[in-house]
Amino acid sequence: MRHLLGTDGLDPATALAILDTADGLKRTLLGREVRKLPTLRGRTVITMFFEDSTRTRVSFEIAGKWMSADVVNVSSSGSSVKKGESLRDTALTLAAAGADCVIVRHPASGAAHRLASWLGHTGTSVVNAGDGTHEHPTQALLDMATLRDRLGGVEGRRIGIVGDVLHSRVARSNVHLLTSFGAQVVLVAPPTLLPTRIADWPVGAAGSLTVAHDLDPELPTLDAVMMLRVQAERMHGGFFPSAREYAITYGLSEARAAMLPEHAVVLHPGPMLRGMEISAAVADSPRAAITEQVANGVHVRMAVLYHLLAGEEEAV
Amino acid sequence: MPPRPRGAPEPAGQRELLSAGDVARTIARMAHQVIEKTSLGASGARPVVLLGIPTRGAPLAHRLAARVAEFSGVEVPVGTLDVTLYRDDLRRRPTRPLGQTALPPGGVEDALVVLVDDVLFSGRTIRAALDALRDVGRPRAVQLAVLVDRGHRELPIRADYVGKNVPTARTEEVHVLFTETDGRDAVRLHRAGDPE
Numbered sequence: 001m002r003h004l005l006g007t008d009g010l011d012p013a014t015a016l017a018i019l020d021t022a023d024g025l026k027r028t029l030l031g032r033e034v035r036k037l038p039t040l041r042g043r044t045v046i047t048m049f050f051e052d053s054t055r056t057r058v059s060f061e062i063a064g065k066w067m068s069a070d071v072v073n074v075s076s077s078g079s080s081v082k083k084g085e086s087l088r089d090t091a092l093t094l095a096a097a098g099a100d101c102v103i104v105r106h107p108a109s110g111a112a113h114r115l116a117s118w119l120g121h122t123g124t125s126v127v128n129a130g131d132g133t134h135e136h137p138t139q140a141l142l143d144m145a146t147l148r149d150r151l152g153g154v155e156g157r158r159i160g161i162v163g164d165v166l167h168s169r170v171a172r173s174n175v176h177l178l179t180s181f182g183a184q185v186v187l188v189a190p191p192t193l194l195p196t197r198i199a200d201w202p203v204g205a206a207g208s209l210t211v212a213h214d215l216d217p218e219l220p221t222l223d224a225v226m227m228l229r230v231q232a233e234r235m236h237g238g239f240f241p242s243a244r245e246y247a248i249t250y251g252l253s254e255a256r257a258a259m260l261p262e263h264a265v266v267l268h269p270g271p272m273l274r275g276m277e278i279s280a281a282v283a284d285s286p287r288a289a290i291t292e293q294v295a296n297g298v299h300v301r302m303a304v305l306y307h308l309l310a311g312e313e314e315a316v
Numbered sequence: 317m318p319p320r321p322r323g324a325p326e327p328a329g330q331r332e333l334l335s336a337g338d339v340a341r342t343i344a345r346m347a348h349q350v351i352e353k354t355s356l357g358a359s360g361a362r363p364v365v366l367l368g369i370p371t372r373g374a375p376l377a378h379r380l381a382a383r384v385a386e387f388s389g390v391e392v393p394v395g396t397l398d399v400t401l402y403r404d405d406l407r408r409r410p411t412r413p414l415g416q417t418a419l420p421p422g423g424v425e426d427a428l429v430v431l432v433d434d435v436l437f438s439g440r441t442i443r444a445a446l447d448a449l450r451d452v453g454r455p456r457a458v459q460l461a462v463l464v465d466r467g468h469r470e471l472p473i474r475a476d477y478v479g480k481n482v483p484t485a486r487t488e489e490v491h492v493l494f495t496e497t498d499g500r501d502a503v504r505l506h507r508a509g510d511p512e
Contacts, residue, residue, distance in 0.1 A: 001411070017411075017413065020413065020414070021413065021414055024398070024413075024414035024415075024416070024417075025401075025414070027416070027417065028398070028401065028414075028417050032451065032452065034451055036451075037401045037402070037451075038401070038402060038447065039401045039402070039406065306401075306411070307411050310406045310407065310411060310412075311406065311407065311409065311410050311411030311412070312407060312408060312409050312410050312411075313407065
């Protein structure tokens with residue numbers, strides 16, 4: 001694997017290999033005092049975040065450090081981006097400075113793909129850590145790892161993705177990955193927060209993708225429900241009348257959570273808006289796997305770095 | 317692969333070094349040596365832990381432990397120790413899948429750890445195993461048991477228990493087969509590139 005740009009086009013065998021590696025790493029590090037492996041000694045990983053982030057950036061940084069890579073963090077404020085340097089020049093600079101892998105988050109959809117094509121001749125790997133409303137592959141992989149832990153797998157399972165699908169790269173990446181592993185995905189959202197032409201989304205042959213506007217009738221059928229954050233920063237205009245109305249119609253309250261089957265898992269990619277898309281009581285309940293998602297995130301990102309950087313270099 | 321009838325000619329470039337019976341006898345002999353050298357069962361003897369290195373060191377460790385228990389009456393804890401993340405040749409090969417690490421419940425702290433692998437060649441796997449072992453605890457001492465020592469060491473490493481010494485050419489390959497992983501027991505010598 002040279003880059004990880006999205007789950008669309010990620011072949012299921014590779015995705016499975018990454019998940020198995022993540023699982024192995026998790027078991028290897030379990031209960032250890034020293035959580036450090038020498039595997040990526042001497043490799044340099046640069047995170048380049050042009051959008052705010054807590055868990056993704058920290059998780060990549062910890063992942064790199066636990067594998068003994070040298071991790072350097074660049075953010076748009078405090079870098080030459082502020083002086084007007086282009087994304088391309090910044091990336092070429094980082095590659096020339098010796099980055100073996102650049103992890104990029106950018107508000108523009110497609111930024112990671114552009115970066116990968118600009119860095120094509122350098123041998124530097126690119127990981128998409130979220131590009132606009134397009135993809136966030138490591139989030140989908142860590143969600144899958146969490147669902148494998150909790151449900152044993154997703155084949156034939158019904159997974160609801162609820163909320164602001166329109167602006168959600170997490171939803172897109174998850175739909176590709178979940179359906180390629182045979183899950184039945186249902187997107188639940190008001191019509192204003194659903195993208196057009198969902199029917200054109202690539203769906204794995206073994207899985208299926210459907211759309212619903214009412215949450216309550218779906219709840220009893222779900223094995224897992226993934227609540228999405230309402231992304232106010234990407235909303236320019238009225239997508240719903242008020243936050244209160246959204247919370248009442250699409251928020252996962254205690255009463256709604258009680259309608260889920262006993263075994264159903266509640267996921268949230270974070271950051272959570274408690275009281276908006278999820279109530280505090282549900283977020284802190286045992287069926288919520290939100291902190292497990294974060295813990296799995298580190299192992300999944302270690303696995304991604306392992307698959308990108310530890311093997312023989314592929315021909316450029 | 318079905319067993320070759322007795323007396324049938326070997327495929328060109330292949331030679332069976334140990335038959336299934338030889339493998340069983342060799343492991344039994346190694347078990348006796350482990351019991352003797354570690355003073356197993358004697359009062360004041362250090363606890364012994366066998367750690368197999370995946371893939372084929374793992375079944376070998378379990379068999380060795382079973383024989384040790386049979387001959388000495390002492391149940392020795394067995395585990396596996398994956399060394400993939402500690403290898404120094406990761407970048408020379410396509411990405412390797414990880415093996416399983418499963419330490420026995422008591423861990424390795426202050427124990428006499430016997431690392432178990434199928435073939436000892438360059439010694440690099442054992443070097444990686446020593447590094448991996450350092451990260452999971454501090455054994456009192458570490459020993460090494462291998463079914464086949466084929467020579468060509470690249471590091472100052474030697475085995476404490478050797479099932480069979482086999483002089484080989486660098487271009488040859490030694491394949492250890494176990495029922496658990498390969499459907500039958502045997503040790504075979506192949507010229508490089510020959511199909512199994």
